[in-house]
Amino acid sequence: xxxxxxxxxxxxxxxLDEFDRPITIEAIKSALEARGHKVKLYEATSPLxxxxxxIDKPQFVFNIAEGKYGAYRExxxxxxxxxxxxxxxxSSVLSLAISMDKVMTKEVLxxxxxxxxxxxxxxxxxxxxxxDLNYPVIVKPIFEGSSIGITSKSICVSDAELKxxxxxxxxxxxxxxxVEEFIEGTEITxxxxxxxxPQVLPPMEIDFSTLSRRELRxxxxxxxxxxxxxxxxxxxxxxxxxxxxxxLQKITEIVKNAFIALRNRDVARFDLRVDKNYNxxxxxxxxxxxxxxxxxxxxxxxxxxxxxxxxxINDILQIAVERHRVETKLSFNHE
Numbered sequence: 001x002x003x004x005x006x007x008x009x010x011x012x013x014x015x016l017d018e019f020d021r022p023i024t025i026e027a028i029k030s031a032l033e034a035r036g037h038k039v040k041l042y043e044a045t046s047p048l049x050x051x052x053x054x055i056d057k058p059q060f061v062f063n064i065a066e067g068k069y070g071a072y073r074e075x076x077x078x079x080x081x082x083x084x085x086x087x088x089x090x091s092s093v094l095s096l097a098i099s100m101d102k103v104m105t106k107e108v109l110x111x112x113x114x115x116x117x118x119x120x121x122x123x124x125x126x127x128x129x130x131x132d133l134n135y136p137v138i139v140k141p142i143f144e145g146s147s148i149g150i151t152s153k154s155i156c157v158s159d160a161e162l163k164x165x166x167x168x169x170x171x172x173x174x175x176x177x178x179v180e181e182f183i184e185g186t187e188i189t190x191x192x193x194x195x196x197x198p199q200v201l202p203p204m205e206i207d208f209s210t211l212s213r214r215e216l217r218x219x220x221x222x223x224x225x226x227x228x229x230x231x232x233x234x235x236x237x238x239x240x241x242x243x244x245x246x247x248l249q250k251i252t253e254i255v256k257n258a259f260i261a262l263r264n265r266d267v268a269r270f271d272l273r274v275d276k277n278y279n280x281x282x283x284x285x286x287x288x289x290x291x292x293x294x295x296x297x298x299x300x301x302x303x304x305x306x307x308x309x310x311x312x313i314n315d316i317l318q319i320a321v322e323r324h325r326v327e328t329k330l331s332f333n334h335e
Contacts, residue, residue: 003037003317004058005029006065006077006088008044020064020292027293028062031313044068044077053084060324061088062317064291072097072143074288089320091287095263099287102142102178105262109282112261114254116282119180124170128163136182138222139165141173149173150224152217155182183273183281187223188241189297190255190270191289193315195323198259200252203272204301205241210234223271232295239304247278258282266320269298 005028010019029039042052044065053061061081067073075096081088091099098104109116120131121142130137136157141149149169156162162179169177187208191201208221211234219227227235240248255270262268262285269289274280290296293309302312 001037001321002056002059003032003039004042004053004056004061004086005032005039006042006044006049006061006063006081008066008068019066023294024064024292027309028064028291028313031310032062032317034310035314037317049077050080050084053080053086057084058086060317060321061086062313063088063090064288066288072100074100087320087324089266089316091265091268092263095265096287099262099264099268099285100143102140102284105285108261109258112257114258114261114282115280117181117183119178121176121178122166123176128159128166130159130162130179133179133181136184137162137179138182139169140178140180141169142176142178144173148225150222151226152220152224154224155220155222180283183275183283185273185275186241186243187221188251188272188274188280189301190251190272191298191301192255192259192264192268192270193266194319195265196326198256198264200255200259201301202240202305203243203248203251203255204297204304205238205243207236207238210236228295237300237304239301241274243274244278247274247280251280254280254282258285262287266323267298267316 005025007025008019009025010021025041032039040056040058042049045068063077065077067076075093078088078096079093082093098108103121106116106119118133120133122128136155139154139156149172153165156165166177187206188203189206190203192198193201208216208219211231215231218224251272258270259268264287267289268285268287270285271283272280273283289298291299293299299309299312
């Protein structure tokens, strides 16, 4: 099969932090080629992207492009591919736009009765009052992924800390921010693969206890940006998570329902926390989960399952191809 890879390349430290390292793009290309696919690369920031895709017409696109501008930038390349009628891996334009917005994501989850922490949105003109939220709380930018904007100062236990954290977030991101009740407990991340129905992978626990004191000061038992980019490999990971079986089953059901509610397709990764009473809460979803072979959680989950990176990449492609065939057949029959 002729497969294109659409991506945003991180060439330097000044590039957006969500962009992919060259090693990731090459690893995906090699994994696809190892199974006999002919692969061509398409950089999403290129002004020739539309022209190149129009001329080449790949049979399928493996999409990992994050987009560059705007709050809903992850939806740009899929919208372009839809216009060109080129099928691609991963979620649709609508699903990507909703999932990129942490507030909209939580509103959808709440509508479907899926547990997520209480929250409040603050605009620059708003007075900073916690309202009916309970401390501790965590301050998050609404339209950022990869834990961008999450630091040790994001968790607040007083009005003064909250005011300072919100003002810093306003200054940095120049957009409204979300304040969410912080769930003290176990950090869990869960991968989902497939569509009919989606298959939830074993929940993975992230254990921060092996970090040094200095690292824990920077990442106080949460996945800060610093943790993800500098020392995630020094944490311990357990698959499945060290939780009672009934809790693991509850997490699986919650994540499956969230995947369906958010109209995700093919693959996604959900972040949750489980409190001391074993109540799971969905924090957010990543419908374009990181595929860095060295640092990303989904490849780590596959490795702990005894599978290879090559398996992961080709499973994603095969799942998307099968989904497209079903959708095309259903559409044809309907007509």
